[in-house]
Amino acid sequence: MSKFAQKVKRYYDAGLWSAQMVRDAYGKGRITAEEMAEILDEDGEESEDDDPEPQRTYDFTGMSAAEVVRSLSYRPTKDELQQACDWLGLAYTAQMTNAQLKALIYEAAGVE
Numbered sequence: 001m002s003k004f005a006q007k008v009k010r011y012y013d014a015g016l017w018s019a020q021m022v023r024d025a026y027g028k029g030r031i032t033a034e035e036m037a038e039i040l041d042e043d044g045e046e047s048e049d050d051d052p053e054p055q056r057t058y059d060f061t062g063m064s065a066a067e068v069v070r071s072l073s074y075r076p077t078k079d080e081l082q083q084a085c086d087w088l089g090l091a092y093t094a095q096m097t098n099a100q101l102k103a104l105i106y107e108a109a110g111v112e
Contacts, residue, residue, distance in 0.1 A: 005035040012039050060087040065109035072105070081105065 001009070008025055011017040019040055026036040058080055060068050068084050076084075081101035085092045088108050092101055 001035055001038065002031065005031045005039065008035075009039045058083045060084060063087075065105070066111065069105060069109045069111050072102075076102065 004025075008017060008022055008031060012019075012022055022031075022036055022039050025031050026033060031039070058071075060071065060083070063071065065088055068088060072080060072084065076098070078098055078101065081098055082092065084105050085101060088105065090104055090108055092104060096104075
C-alpha cells in the first residue's frame with residue numbers, strides 16, 4: 001500500500017474521511033482500485049455507509065453579506081457558494097467556477 005493510501009486509510013478508519021472521499025482519491029488517481037477496496041473493506045457487497053451523503057443546507061438567515069463571507073468555510077464547496085449567492089440574491093450561472101462565485105460574493109460584501 002502506498003504512503004498516501006496508508007494516510008487515507010488512517011483518516012477513513014478515524015472517521016475523518018467518508019467513503020466518498022476515499023472514492024474521490026481513487027477517481028483522481030491518488031490511490032489504486034485495490035487500495036480503495038482495501039481501505040473500504042469492500043468484498044463486493046454494498047454497505048449502508050456507502051450511501052451518498054445528503055446535500056448540506058447552509059443557514060444564512062439574518063446575516064449581512066459580510067457575515068455570510070465570514071461564515072463560509074475555508075474551502076467552500078460549489079453548493080455552499082451557490083446557496084450563499086441565492087441568499088444574497090446574486091445572479092449566477094451553473095457554469096461559474098468556485099473562484100468566480102467567491103469573487104461575486106466578496107464583491108457584494110465589499111471585501112477584497
